Amino acid sequence: MSTPPTTMPVHAMLVLGTRPEAIKLAPVARAMAAGPQFEPIVVTTGQHREMLHQMLGMLGVDVRIALDVMRTRQQLSDLTARLVRELGTVLREQRPDLVVVQGDTTTALAGALAAFYEKIPVAHVEAGLRTGVIDNPFPEELNRSLIGRIARWHFAPTPAAARHLTDEGVPDEQVFITGNTVIDNLLWVLAEGSGTSAFGTDDNACPARDGDMIRRAGPKRILVTLHRRENQGERMRGMGRALTRLARRGDVEIVLPLHKSPAVRDALLPELDGQRGVKLVEPLDYLDFAATLAECDLVLTDSGGIQEEAPSLAKPSLVLRTTTERPEAVEAGAARLIGTDPDAIVTWAERLLDDPVEYRRMATAGNPFGDGEAARRILGQLAEDFAADVPVGLTTSGPYSTA
Template identity: 70%
Template sequence: MSLIGRPVSLSPMDAAPAPRPPRTVRTLLVLGTRPEAIKLAPVVRAMAASARFQPVVVTTGQHLEMLQQMLGLLGVGVKTDLAVMRDRQRLSELTARLVDGLGTVIRAERPDLVVVQGDTTTALCGALAAFYERTPVAHVEAGLRTGVLDNPFPEELNRRMIGRVARWHFAPTDRSAAQLRAEGVPPQQVITTGNTVIDNQLWVLEEGAGRSAFRTTHRKVLLTLHRRENQGERMRAMGAALRRLADRGDVELVLPLHRSPAVREALLPELDDHPGVRVVDPLDYLDFAATLADCDLVLTDSGGIQEEAPSLGKPALVLRTTTERPEAVEAGAARLVGTDPDAILTAAGRLLDDPEEYARMAGAGNPFGDGRAADRIVARLTEDFGYEEAVNTARRDASGSYDPVA
């Protein structure tokens, strides 16, 4: 019987003679990158506030310094840090280290549940290690797809593989939920929650502790670039185009520069010495949220910013050829402009120079949630683990032996 099947009627002979105190669900939450920290923090906080869950956080260190600066700010305590990163290591090497290290942690912690988020190598390996240890997996931000197996690379493959392992699929939108059902995931295992990034964004803005990185009164353009498929000559050409955008003289570009050597080698020669470009180290999340709230326009190849920008009314130009978040494009809050330098310049110039077009994108609204995704996730897990416990108690009391629900 599936853990997440719906409740059945139990006969009086099957019912437990007296209620037992509900057991605590020991939950291992696996994260390794800055976006995972941002999007799992609301789930960690919601579980910590619940009497039913004991959250245990393990980090893999996939983003090293970028991750370390996040966790304390977001109210996330960490029990284990695997510190798996090596300079310029191959994906195969990282994957082997992660599966081995996370398998060791799962055996030591013996959780009832493993939670992974999104589509990183950390998330894939967390799900795979849990599967090997026969521990059920919940996937937060499930169902995103581009339809192109190697774009983005390796994220599209990662999230599809996690979808074959997970027992709970917490989809951020109805489109993502429909995609999972179309792939054959049982409908009762798919739950639409909204995206937890909105939960965290609202929490951070309420804190009001961040500081914008912009320094002038010019039009403010926030730029983020890091994707593997954009690195190399393509990213150098994009950097040259962005230098031409800064040549306008009426804009300030702020670039929080990713720590990847490949990204720095591509962008710094083009942008570092331009007076209209401010290159800064990766911002902590409070400062990044304040910078995003302060900007006029976003140019990005990130996934998460496509979700955050619409909630603040910031038009986003997506510098990729595909997106797994078409909801923002369909709503009119984002535009997929690709990586061609001339197309990027044209699209950015149009928004900066055409007030009516800018207003249409800025007012399109946010299709990604209302800030209550984590509450919905915890409520569903509470319900399903409560059902499992009720059935197992009835079986134990009726037979004198323990036969756990599979």
Template identity: 45%
Template sequence: MKLLIAFGTRPEVIKLAPVIAQAQRRADDVQLVVCSTGQHREMLEQAMQVFGVRPDVELAVMRPDQTLPALTARLIEGMSDAITTHKPDAVIVQGDTTSAFAAALAAFYQQVPVAHVEAGLRTGDLASPFPEELNRVLVGRMARWHFPPTPAAAANLLREGVAPGAITVTGNTVVDAIGMVRTRWAGGTPAAMADPFPGKDLVLVTAHRRENHGPALLQICAALRELCGLHPELGFVFPVHLNPRVREVVLAELGGIANLQLTAPVDFEGSLWLQSRSCLVITDSGGIQEEAPSFGLPAVVMREHTERSEGIDAGFATLAGTITQAIVQAAQAWLLMPNLRTALARKANPYGDGMASQRIVATLLGEPVEGFHG
């Protein structure tokens, strides 16, 4: 079976790297073509280096100040050319990015079946996250194979009329990816990285989502200033996204705070290392919501809606929104809880068991698979 795997952003590489590795292990059964759209080129390179991923096809679609419609058009054209050249039996996409949507649409136009990894996530609001909610809904309409990470995501697909036989609950491939990285940490020790606050517990902060630009980001910064003042015993670490709309605001609002370190973006392994050192994560990242339970790490989610409700339902996360006092109150509830990490360490990971990539490749090859039960 010839598979074309397409990605364009760092989260896609992270979550597809285990699928790529599993397909390579099944080389007698699978011929693999890896295609990078280069949607987020600089951060994409970081992730590819961590996992040793090397694309067979690289699209040159990015232009300065490119609009979303222009990017989408270039991606569809580039992916169409790649599909025409390589003639895959199926195209695998992950998640909800513009690259995933464009690759799925290009495959659909050429009547090539689409496999959707991380299918079925929904907020129910097409404006949040934008444009990701629409992207994943439309990819779901085009997909032949649906690989939801959890039973809740599968239930969303069933409500939308997807046939049960087209759905395999796999767990989230990010749990597989975390396992790949941890095997490189000799004796369980994370990769060498300068400790920003030796002797202090850390609070990891990330904020980048488009819907949190502008006034919401100012509210987030105000919350962080307040929390830094309330907890001088903690070290706050904020890897700042490269997007100027985020970076300029964060540097202006949060520079010069003694127990807050603003850093350049970190790669996936660096992010996992920081999570392993932290007692709390404050984030608007979907990926970190999924990663944190692997470390018994609680999360404050700075969004109005989340398509990853499993962590909240399992007691790993709080949905706080982006109002300053709501963020502070949610963080305080976790930080003041006694024996927090011990309690969370006993909970089962709601996002996966590390076998997702095996289930995906086996399903595509027509082999029997027992799904992840959550």
């Protein structure tokens, strides 16, 4: 794809508020800042304020504008209203040429909606993910569907995600398969080599990427991430009990970075605090998280992004949810959707820990989410469209046209 030079840089406002958005937009921001065609304006909303700005600095991203929208135990309706209002003010002040949002957070939806109100075109990174169940995950499934009605550029990570968009009526010429920027960032961070694993140090440990369980004298290493709203409460307490049962095997080391959400901590701490074999840690910065992922043997998660990262490092994943918007990993065999029942969690974890054939089958399934070149493809398409003599307004054709 050619990328003709523009006479003036395109002012691109990248709106992000959470750690996953920062991780996945960092490669786009770095690429924009490295050349003359774009001037990135990074705006943070502060959804994950405590962990965000330090991490962005580590990822080589400069923040231009920082908002402060979070309030203690704030309702989604209040957060959404506050975000749209404050982002609308920023857009009127800055008047960027386009707004870039990522994924399915409340920040992403509010950024797209505020841009629509100001008649500024929107680029959606990681577009087209769907479970088909409007409230699972909640509110992400609705958020990403609504952004799909607004965006001018839909940067889909996989062919399946692209098909979701065209099936919904998005014109083919506005959908672009790029791979996922999370792979760009993971490879960049591991190449930097500056992260520290949260697992116990072991000079004999050697992260394996060939599908074999890491050979070491010490325990098998399990990385766990839990935070989903729909899993909070009794369901998450049950997950905590399942982790306790796994820890009592005596041959595993479980690392669980505790999400800042009080609801998550209220559910997990009573079950796991002080449990031998379970290491509860504060949220890891991304460099340390990448190093921890590289050293684990198995991932248990209800998160989204880690389902994309783990296959790049040959780490089998058990997805503790009833639906996933990333079925490609499941279809490839790199992940398994096992639900939230504690017995199922223990059964499947032990199967992978004890059965080397099953473990190797999942670990060598490959990664369907990209090759580390997603940001380059995104910038190439944007540069080409802004340089060409075609409209780059809200939309150009099809059922969403504003012409």
